[in-house]
Amino acid sequence: MSEEAAVHVPMEIEDLGTEPITLNVGPQHPSTHGVFRMKLQLQGETIVSLEPILGYLHRCQEKLAEGRNYLQSIPYTDRLDYVCSMTNNHPYVMAVEKLAGIEVPRRAECIRVVMDELTRLLNHALFVGFLLNDMGAWLTPVQYALREREKILDLFEMASGSRMMCNYMRFGGVAHDLPEEFMPLLTKVVEEFPAFVDEYERMLTTNEVLLARCKNVGILPPDRAVAYGVTGPVLRASTVAYDVRKVERYSLYGELDFYVPVGTIGDVYDRYLVRVYEMRQSVRILEQVMKLLAETQPGDIQSKVPKTVKPPAGDAYARIESPKGELGFYLVSDGSEKPYRWRVRAPSFVNLTPLEEMCRGHKVADVIVIFGSIDVTMAEVDR
Amino acid sequence: MAGAELEGLRARMEKALPQGALQEVQADGAMQIRPNALLRAGQFLRDQEGFDYLSNVTGVDWIEQGQFEVVYHLYAMRRGERIVLGKDPDGPLGPVVLKVRVPRGDPAVPSVVPIWPSALWQEREVYDLMGIRFDGHPDLKRIYLWDEFEDHPLRKDYSPEEVQGE
Amino acid sequence: MSQPEQEITPEQLELERRGILLTTVEGLYNWGRRSSVWPMMFGLACCAFEMMATGAPRFDLGRFGAEFFRASPRQADLMIVCGTVSKKMAPMVVRLYNQMPEPRYVIAMGACAVSGGPFRDGYAVVQGVDRYIPVDVYIPGCPPRPESLIYGIMTLQRQIDQQHLKGVPWYGKGGDTRERPIPQYGPHDLVLPEEG
Numbered sequence: 001m002s003e004e005a006a007v008h009v010p011m012e013i014e015d016l017g018t019e020p021i022t023l024n025v026g027p028q029h030p031s032t033h034g035v036f037r038m039k040l041q042l043q044g045e046t047i048v049s050l051e052p053i054l055g056y057l058h059r060c061q062e063k064l065a066e067g068r069n070y071l072q073s074i075p076y077t078d079r080l081d082y083v084c085s086m087t088n089n090h091p092y093v094m095a096v097e098k099l100a101g102i103e104v105p106r107r108a109e110c111i112r113v114v115m116d117e118l119t120r121l122l123n124h125a126l127f128v129g130f131l132l133n134d135m136g137a138w139l140t141p142v143q144y145a146l147r148e149r150e151k152i153l154d155l156f157e158m159a160s161g162s163r164m165m166c167n168y169m170r171f172g173g174v175a176h177d178l179p180e181e182f183m184p185l186l187t188k189v190v191e192e193f194p195a196f197v198d199e200y201e202r203m204l205t206t207n208e209v210l211l212a213r214c215k216n217v218g219i220l221p222p223d224r225a226v227a228y229g230v231t232g233p234v235l236r237a238s239t240v241a242y243d244v245r246k247v248e249r250y251s252l253y254g255e256l257d258f259y260v261p262v263g264t265i266g267d268v269y270d271r272y273l274v275r276v277y278e279m280r281q282s283v284r285i286l287e288q289v290m291k292l293l294a295e296t297q298p299g300d301i302q303s304k305v306p307k308t309v310k311p312p313a314g315d316a317y318a319r320i321e322s323p324k325g326e327l328g329f330y331l332v333s334d335g336s337e338k339p340y341r342w343r344v345r346a347p348s349f350v351n352l353t354p355l356e357e358m359c360r361g362h363k364v365a366d367v368i369v370i371f372g373s374i375d376v377t378m379a380e381v382d383r
Numbered sequence: 384m385a386g387a388e389l390e391g392l393r394a395r396m397e398k399a400l401p402q403g404a405l406q407e408v409q410a411d412g413a414m415q416i417r418p419n420a421l422l423r424a425g426q427f428l429r430d431q432e433g434f435d436y437l438s439n440v441t442g443v444d445w446i447e448q449g450q451f452e453v454v455y456h457l458y459a460m461r462r463g464e465r466i467v468l469g470k471d472p473d474g475p476l477g478p479v480v481l482k483v484r485v486p487r488g489d490p491a492v493p494s495v496v497p498i499w500p501s502a503l504w505q506e507r508e509v510y511d512l513m514g515i516r517f518d519g520h521p522d523l524k525r526i527y528l529w530d531e532f533e534d535h536p537l538r539k540d541y542s543p544e545e546v547q548g549e
Numbered sequence: 550m551s552q553p554e555q556e557i558t559p560e561q562l563e564l565e566r567r568g569i570l571l572t573t574v575e576g577l578y579n580w581g582r583r584s585s586v587w588p589m590m591f592g593l594a595c596c597a598f599e600m601m602a603t604g605a606p607r608f609d610l611g612r613f614g615a616e617f618f619r620a621s622p623r624q625a626d627l628m629i630v631c632g633t634v635s636k637k638m639a640p641m642v643v644r645l646y647n648q649m650p651e652p653r654y655v656i657a658m659g660a661c662a663v664s665g666g667p668f669r670d671g672y673a674v675v676q677g678v679d680r681y682i683p684v685d686v687y688i689p690g691c692p693p694r695p696e697s698l699i700y701g702i703m704t705l706q707r708q709i710d711q712q713h714l715k716g717v718p719w720y721g722k723g724g725d726t727r728e729r730p731i732p733q734y735g736p737h738d739l740v741l742p743e744e745g
Binding site for chain 3: 027028029030034035055056057058059060061063064067075076079082083139142143146147149150153163164165378379382
Binding site: 546547 | 670736
């Protein structure tokens with residue numbers, strides 16, 4: 001092939017009459033991370049406008065929780081962000097503890113942090129897998145992530161009895177103490193996980209296809225990110241170093257030593273890198289908490305709490321840094337055993353708001369990648 | 384928020400807002416604002432006080448008192464970032480809780496989307512499930528339920544058994 | 550070949566030793582269908598993750614011929630309804646079912662697809678997907694373990710084995726291949742259109 005043939009010659013298309021078209025993506029689509037529908041207005045292949053349509057997984061959780069007492073609503077929290085069920089329990093029990101003034105023993109706090117960080121590892125590994133799926137690598141990276149997920153689910157099953165919907169945290173602590181086999185297996189997982197992240201990085205971080213499809217795609221400027229209320233890795237990729245663990249210092253996070261990775265321009269590649277580095281920081285946190293856990297006495301995992309919790313009238317808002325962003329619960333109590341108002345501040349819901357702004361001017365294929373990079377779970381968006 | 388910081392904020396807000404706009408300050412620091420002063424209060428809190436992050440918009444149905452309430456939770460994100468970077472935050476971090484009450488008969492609250500775009504979908508959700516109108520919202524329509532749906536399910540007087548049967 | 554009712558006679562055994570297998574057309578036909586049931590990607594909610602975990606290395610649905618998830622309903626044999634069917638999604642579920650070509654099967658995986666599950670009392674939840682489409686296998690659980698899903702697929706395979714060519718809906722006069730009516734959005738609830 002001659003040198004001239006390799007040069008790109010733009011086509012003149014002024015005499016071709018084109019019209020904008022409306023393309024409907026979803027709700028059933030291989031890459032929509034759940035049931036999500038988008039109406040795209042396209043000029044050629046470029047997005048002119050995007051209208052997200054939600055609600056295909058609206059399960060009325062807020063109304064159902066008003067008819068149940070506080071303890072009975074803990075399983076509903078599991079099913080909010082079903083990938084990370086342990087972290088969903090955490091802000092809810094924190095909110096009730098705030099309302100009712102319940103203290104948590106140290107061992108329970110250690111266990112809660114262990115579960116939170118294991119969930120973060122699980123979520124970020126799956127995120128990388130699904131991002132690659134959105135780019136067309138089909139399900140191969142997901143299989144790697146699911147392999148690691150199984151090891152972590154073994155730990156969850158050991159502690160709580162269930163792989164996914166753990167229903168593990170309680171007001172004032174956790175439900176069961178860790179069995180003897182937990183710590184050796186946790187040590188093994190924590191020792192082997194960095195090798196898995198290395199494997200992922202070796203295959204992906206300098207991968208030509210990933211760089212071509214992710215660099216400078218879906219940029220969210222930092223002031224827009226703050227205005228839209230975006231939190232979590234998406235915010236940090238947009239150069240704003242806000243992490244609820246460092247700001248609120250809830251549970252044990254005030255005593256732990258870890259970095260918060262921050263991106264450089266806020267594109268899809270930054271969101272991928274931030275999550276990979278967060279996985280490494282989570283391993284670091286786990287190593288520290290395992291030492292703290294070894295110093296506590298087994299058995300003291302829940303403070304004395306009445307069987308039916310009746311918090312005094314008032315309201316409370318508790319938030320944590322879940323793997324997707326800031327997950328918060330706002331509870332209004334009227335003094336009875338059932339909540340008067342049970343509200344979930346879901347990170348995926350708010351993080352999805354700037355989707356149109358991020359996608360305008362990009363191609364259809366980029367929309368799927370940008371949507372995947374926000375890392376949403378539709379059950380949390382639709383509740 | 385700590386007591387002293389809250390007192391300072393309350394005093395500054397009273398000076399900045401028109402007379403009587405700040406109706407009540409509750410024991411836990413939540414501030415009840417008149418609906419027509421909500422936008423002024425929001426502008427003041429974002430621009431003068433640095434509360435640039437609207438975390439949560441909730442609608443509450445106080446059916447016994449015949450009122451709807453909208454609760455806003457605000458935080459200072461740029462100041463919180465200073466903590467993560469190891470510097471002194473130089474001001475309160477939040478939460479600042481604003482509450483607005485409107486009568487149940489014709490609930491309408493000014494929309495804070497021009498101040499904090501993070502309320503774009505959260506206000507749509509409150510409209511969909513509670514039926515509170517947000518005046519000035521760029522695109523107020525249902526978000527979770529289909530457009531032909533007529534009820535507002537999260538209201539206390541809505542019962543699925545009565546409306547839908549079984 | 551799975552023909553549980555018949556025993557292998559000594560003559561058949563002798564033929565098998567020489568590399569000749571005897572079966573019926575029906576046995577061969579059903580064996581081909583049951584060993585390569587291709588599911589459609591229809592993960593709605595939490596159960597979708599257990600479905601993916603079943604396809605993952607540890608549980609490996611590929612052993613049963615079912616690891617190839619098709620995105621398009623036109624190319625799929627099986628619709629595994631994993632997760633809660635909300636009322637807004639129900640018309641899409643029925644539309645996708647109608648688009649699947651015969652022979653088609655439906656597995657209702659998880660408590661939500663079977664009966665509405667923990668969200669049964671919700672105003673926007675369909676109490677079981679079998680209100681709108683016929684279901685072949687029900688798998689209870691919240692979420693069911695991957696082993697349960699594998700057992701469900703094996704149950705479906707046994708059902709396929711027992712289907713006789715004479716009575717199947719896509720050949721001959723028997724059976725029910727009509728399109729299921731698509732529910733419409735009403736002012737308070739979903740509304741099924743009038744029949745006929």
